Amino acid sequence: MKKLLLVDSDNDSSSALRKQLEFDKTYLVHQVIGYQELQKLKGEKKTTDIILVNINKSQHNTAVLAEVCDSFPESQLIVLIPDDSSLKGVCQKLDSQKEILLKPIKVSDLLTAISRKIALQNIGSKDLKIANYGFRRNEKVLINLDTKVRIRLTEKETDILWQLWQAPQNELSRQKLLSDVWGYNDEISSHTLETHIYRLRKKIENSSSEAFILTTTENGYRLNLY
Numbered sequence: 001m002k003k004l005l006l007v008d009s010d011n012d013s014s015s016a017l018r019k020q021l022e023f024d025k026t027y028l029v030h031q032v033i034g035y036q037e038l039q040k041l042k043g044e045k046k047t048t049d050i051i052l053v054n055i056n057k058s059q060h061n062t063a064v065l066a067e068v069c070d071s072f073p074e075s076q077l078i079v080l081i082p083d084d085s086s087l088k089g090v091c092q093k094l095d096s097q098k099e100i101l102l103k104p105i106k107v108s109d110l111l112t113a114i115s116r117k118i119a120l121q122n123i124g125s126k127d128l129k130i131a132n133y134g135f136r137r138n139e140k141v142l143i144n145l146d147t148k149v150r151i152r153l154t155e156k157e158t159d160i161l162w163q164l165w166q167a168p169q170n171e172l173s174r175q176k177l178l179s180d181v182w183g184y185n186d187e188i189s190s191h192t193l194e195t196h197i198y199r200l201r202k203k204i205e206n207s208s209s210e211a212f213i214l215t216t217t218e219n220g221y222r223l224n225l226y
Helices: 011-021 035-044 059-071 085-091 107-121 155-166 174-182 190-204
Strands: 002-008 027-033 050-054 076-082 098-103 128-130 133-136 141-144 150-152 171-173 214-216 220-223
Touching (some): 002 011, 011 027, 027 035, 035 059, 098 107, 155 190, 174 190, 190 214
Parallel strands (some): 002 050, 050 076
Antiparallel strands (some): 128 133, 141 150
């Protein structure tokens, strides 16, 4: 059973969320209300597999988030924030282990995000499944699970697949994907991304006329894992 640390400032909302997370007995949830209890937990040096931080609009919660980052640097982290642009800056110090989800959110979507984060901890050299392929990020290769044919990937193609694989709902905007793969660079245009997407599709899609694995959305791209 995986250990999940739930950090919140409101006991009622935290208790309700805890019941939902423990319903199928997949996670053992430890509930922390406020900064002082979190400090106590840090002192006890308890380990946790994943941390879920429920952020509201108070400055106190912003401080708790910073404390979580410093206290549990090796844990996978999911941050729930209201759909309020003024709060998004509090998550800037988080590294690639973060996942920021906007509230309100369906429980099913939250559980999917948690499962994905748990999977990230267990990756090692194991293949990641993308449709009928096994994705080996370190080797920059896709392996067709039916034919065992290996498809070589460029560094950028590998990064594109990886960023989409670990993204919420496996979907990113064009701008976010450009930023994650190429970094901030005024000289990199959306045309550069589209060129790489086109070449990647030629390698992985069974149909030359329609994309099923790497699809275009209204604002960007989605990776269909199944």
